[in-house]
Amino acid sequence: MSSDSRAEAAPRRRPGRPRKDQPDPERFAEILAGAAEVFLARGYDASTIQQVADTVGMLKGSLYHYVRTKEDLLYVILQRTYAAALSEMRRVLEERAGADALELLAAFVETHIRFTIANFAAVSIQFRELRTLSEARRAEITAEGDKYTALLRDLLQRGVEEGTIGADIDLPLASWSILGQLNAMTQWYRNPGRLSIDELVAAFVGMIVSSVVSDRRSAEAGGPASLRASFTPGR
Amino acid sequence: MSSDSRAEAAPRRRPGRPRKDQPDPERFAEILAGAAEVFLARGYDASTIQQVADTVGMLKGSLYHYVRTKEDLLYVILQRTYAAALSEMRRVLEERAGADALELLAAFVETHIRFTIANFAAVSIQFRELRTLSEARRAEITAEGDKYTALLRDLLQRGVEEGTIGADIDLPLASWSILGQLNAMTQWYRNPGRLSIDELVAAFVGMIVSSVVSDRRSAEAGGPASLRASFTPGR
Numbered sequence: 001m002s003s004d005s006r007a008e009a010a011p012r013r014r015p016g017r018p019r020k021d022q023p024d025p026e027r028f029a030e031i032l033a034g035a036a037e038v039f040l041a042r043g044y045d046a047s048t049i050q051q052v053a054d055t056v057g058m059l060k061g062s063l064y065h066y067v068r069t070k071e072d073l074l075y076v077i078l079q080r081t082y083a084a085a086l087s088e089m090r091r092v093l094e095e096r097a098g099a100d101a102l103e104l105l106a107a108f109v110e111t112h113i114r115f116t117i118a119n120f121a122a123v124s125i126q127f128r129e130l131r132t133l134s135e136a137r138r139a140e141i142t143a144e145g146d147k148y149t150a151l152l153r154d155l156l157q158r159g160v161e162e163g164t165i166g167a168d169i170d171l172p173l174a175s176w177s178i179l180g181q182l183n184a185m186t187q188w189y190r191n192p193g194r195l196s197i198d199e200l201v202a203a204f205v206g207m208i209v210s211s212v213v214s215d216r217r218s219a220e221a222g223g224p225a226s227l228r229a230s231f232t233p234g235r
Numbered sequence: 236m237s238s239d240s241r242a243e244a245a246p247r248r249r250p251g252r253p254r255k256d257q258p259d260p261e262r263f264a265e266i267l268a269g270a271a272e273v274f275l276a277r278g279y280d281a282s283t284i285q286q287v288a289d290t291v292g293m294l295k296g297s298l299y300h301y302v303r304t305k306e307d308l309l310y311v312i313l314q315r316t317y318a319a320a321l322s323e324m325r326r327v328l329e330e331r332a333g334a335d336a337l338e339l340l341a342a343f344v345e346t347h348i349r350f351t352i353a354n355f356a357a358v359s360i361q362f363r364e365l366r367t368l369s370e371a372r373r374a375e376i377t378a379e380g381d382k383y384t385a386l387l388r389d390l391l392q393r394g395v396e397e398g399t400i401g402a403d404i405d406l407p408l409a410s411w412s413i414l415g416q417l418n419a420m421t422q423w424y425r426n427p428g429r430l431s432i433d434e435l436v437a438a439f440v441g442m443i444v445s446s447v448v449s450d451r452r453s454a455e456a457g458g459p460a461s462l463r464a465s466f467t468p469g470r
Contacts, residue, residue, distance in 0.1 A: 046280070127422070128363065131278070166460035169438075170430065173435070173438045174438075174442060177439065180417075180418070180419025181412045181415040181416035183419065184415025199405075203405045203408045204412065206403065207409060207412060207447065210445055211445050213445070214458075215460045215461055216458075218453065218459050218460075222450065223450025224448050224453050225401035225403050225453075229403055
């Protein structure tokens, strides 16, 4: 039993795994942010550990105190980004537990957009570079992404049950479609842009809410355009 | 004057440019389709001309009768895909010149989805690999993409003017958002899928149309859910 435990614990410090004995968590966070910027600007395949070290102003040798490989950097960036996004979204939805599903959907969209802007490089590379991870790591990250999508699908389902979202809506397709249009931001959004972040949030929330609303809930608001105008961001 | 003309014509046959003296247009189309599949499966950076030659069952040396470099393959794939998409979309919209903008929007969405499914590898790599093109070629392809987006933005504008699309809609954002959710299909769609292509088209058309509809046009249909149900694909 004890020898089994040791055998399981050993690989944690082996090459190819992120090292758990990190000298400085803040410095590590800076390294990950710098690596995300390098991967976004140059593409993961064309990036080197040396470029990451140069970007964060440290020696390549010192960087190896934190990770063993370039793939470790990508893996930890994606792992942390998904964990932070999930945790933030769960907090926002729990805070609004009394709201109807359309209001929860508005909060979901707003939270997703603000998180994307605040973590732009990390969120952007997730779509472009996920496939370069090893199969086991990609499966782990994909499972986290599925949990996030499930939060959205579950709130849409609740809306269908309470009658605020149309019974005609295909929930898996609506979930992917909503996330697809939000995530496409990583291809065109520049900060600062033509619209303020609040304007961007309001426009996205309006279009997404009216894309799935039920006839009854829309009529209560005065129609889809009036419904779109009723959601004010920045709460 | 005649020497200038010759100077301009000469680079057409130089290395680095697709050769215009293509031995067999059908064979070239097969090569491009094979290359798109290889680039999609392996990623452009990790792909080789040899793999493309193996996929289409020809010698690497014979493939050089058609293109000089791997980048030529990517360039011609993207160039032809955009040209075909633009031409098809213009034809569809012109055929429906008497329809209101919401019906044109439905036709745009349906045409885009069917084109994406019919040209899945080429459409998928366009988003992932565009940045690997040389700057001049990327600018040329991006300009074609802008023309396509303009077709969508112009029909939305027409809808605002005729009152079928909400005056509250931000037209550039709506255009990117609609294309974003459709293009995200390249990340999750598998053929055959859970939904038939007609069901997929109907669900997308419904959500997109109700995301931008005006109060008046929605009320005429009986509300957004009734509006969504009123569009039947496969015309």
